[in-house]
Amino acid sequence: MTSSSLQERVAAKLLADCGATLTDFQPLLGGHSGLTYRATTSTGDVVIKAVPEGQRSIGRHDMLRQAHILQALAGTEVPVPRVVVVDEIEPAWFAMEFVAGESLEPVLDDPAVDPVLAANRMRRAAAVLPRLHEVDLATIAGLADPLTPADELERWAKTLGAVPPELIVGADRLLELLRSDIPEPIEPTLVHGDYRLGNIISDGLEPVALIDWEIWSAGDPRVELGWFLVFADGSNFPGVGREVTGLPSAEELVALYTGAGPALPELNWFDALGRLKMAAIMGHNLRRHREGRHHDPDQEKLPDTINRLIETGTALLRP
DSSP states (O other): OOHHHHHHHHHHHHHHHHOOOEEEEEEOOSOOSSEEEEEEETTEEEEEEEOOTTOOSOGGGOHHHHHHHHHHHTTSSSOOOOEEEEEOSSSOEEEEEOOOSBOOOTTTOSSOOOHHHHHHHHHHHHHHHHHHHTSOGGGSTTOOOOBOHHHHHHHHHHHHHTSOGGGSTTHHHHHHHHHHTOOOOOSOEEEOSSOSGGGEEEETTEEEEEOOOTTOEEEOHHHHHHHHHHTTOGGGOTTTOOOOTTOOOHHHHHHHHHTTSOOOTTHHHHHHHHHHHHHHHHHHHHHHHHTTSSOOGGGGGOHHHHHHHHHHHHHHHOO
């Protein structure tokens, strides 16, 4: 839908359901799932997440699914924005409260962030993650069957398979190693799917809102932890990121996550899976750029990082 028609729908719905008058409506940049706007109203600011015109609520554009999980987590210890209103008429959209704070990805964001702040926020994120994984899955209506480690691997193998081999040299060997020794699943949990500091709004050190829920599922919590660890080491991103002095080690972050609980088995496999996933995503983005589907010269910086992720992932699993 056009921004003007969406704005009209938002204004009418907020007035009818909340008694709020819309006074400003501006796009928020940086997201990749649907359309995102900041709406100023007579009762406070809200964030609008909307399905693009011509699309339906499916896949990464499924705003109704995102609204559903946020509503399901309301009242839990997981910090999420409060959903204000949902409009199920296609193209669907929902409004959630605007949460004041800051999100940062220390090894990737430009300009550089304070390393002490980054390290402490990363520690808090690791300590808060168990809140998400402790949510009772029975309280979430319509939940699909949990994804096993094998399911996750094949999901990303498909993405990898769509990337020209010359952009992901060595990925076939990493995929072979992952397939050769797939861990047995452990008790499934709620999984955000993209848990990292860039998707956490913090007030000082404390996480106040976990955002960007487009790929949540039930699954193996080690998949989430392995992905989080990819962003704790700037050496994973040569050419596009930076190494940040003082960031906690993977061992420290895992210890903060497990607390006094039992050790998590076979974490190296999930660490390697996280690197494969990132290599597949970056390879896909680079392919789209080179094919002219999404022109972005910065994508030409990715080959060194893709190679590094594949090489280090392979090293984690090599006999």
